[in-house]
Amino acid sequence: MQRYFVDQECWNDNTLYVNGEDTHHIVRVMRMREGDNLVAIHPEKGPALCKITKVAQDDVHCCVVKWMEEDRELPVRVTIVASLGKGDKLEQIVQKGTELGASVFIPYQADRSVAKWDNKKAVKKIERLQKISKEASEQSERTVVPEVQSVHSLHQLLEMKTHYDHCFFGYADEARQQKSESLSESFQPLKRGQTVLVAFGPEGGFSEGEVEKLSNEGFKSIRLGPRILRMETAPLYFLSSLSYMLEEF
Known part of the structure; x- marks a missing residue:
């Protein structure tokens, strides 16, 4: 059933409007009429099965039929730091990463990022990415929309470490080492309800300086399997593996 995330100011107890x-x-698009049902998601109370009571020119009024209990979110809150890449790679990461359960996305201006965002471009890019996140959340029937934050520098990322229980970064050299710790072993300390920050480099990978600073600040380098993954594939591998370990295994 089609679902929509509805801002808190649009709710009044068990009635609401969508605009x-x-x-x-x-x-x-959906060609819904009065009497049809949809799922509306309250920012705090979560999803509710609703019936359309009135279709106006600028909004659609609904009443709550029943509040729904759903468990669609990852048991840990994951923030994906994705380096700026060429083309639509960041859009792919946000769309698919939302489907796989990420909670926050942070674009990162890495040393080797080919793409460069000026302030004017960054605002439009973030708005576009946030819209993609919302649409992907509706499609995958999530109960929250992941936040897309502004472009961060390495200094800002390092300062964020104290706010997370676990901090990782994907490092291609770990895949080249046969004795590197497996990803499942890296996940062993994770517990439900904890927070995870994981950073991924651009097409050319992290620079030596970035690797040194991340390691010195307590970020743990992780191995994403025995193969070298593209920048848009690595976050999805991480999230899929995490979901399997914590939700399916």
Whole structure:
């Protein structure tokens, strides 16, 4: 069933209205009418099965039929730090990473990032990525929309370490070492409810200086299997492996 994330100010106890682009989607794309059902997600209370009571020109009014209990989120809160890459690679990471359960995305201006975002470009890029995150959350039936933060520097990433229980970074050299610790072993200390920060380099990987600073600040380098992965593949491998270990294994 189609679902929509509805801002808190649009709710009044067990009634609500949907506005903006979602109104167009409900009326023009899904062709819903009064009496049809949809799932509306409250920012704090979560999802509710709702019935459309009125279709107006600028909004759609609904009433709550019942509140729903869902367990769709990863048992740990994961922040993905993705280096700026060429083309739509960051968009792929946000879309697929949202489907796989990431909670936050942080674009990172790495030493070897080919792409460069000026301030004007960055604002539009972040808005685009946040929209992709919302659409992917609706498609994958999540109960929260991952946040896409502003572009960070290495200094900002290092300062964030104290706010997380575990900090990792994907390092290609770990895949080249036969005796490196496996990813499943790196996941062993993780417990439900904890927070994870994981950083991934651009097409050319992290520079030696970045590796040194990340390691010195307590970020643990991890091995993402025996093969060298593309920058847009590595975060998805990490999230898929984490989901299997904590949700399916």
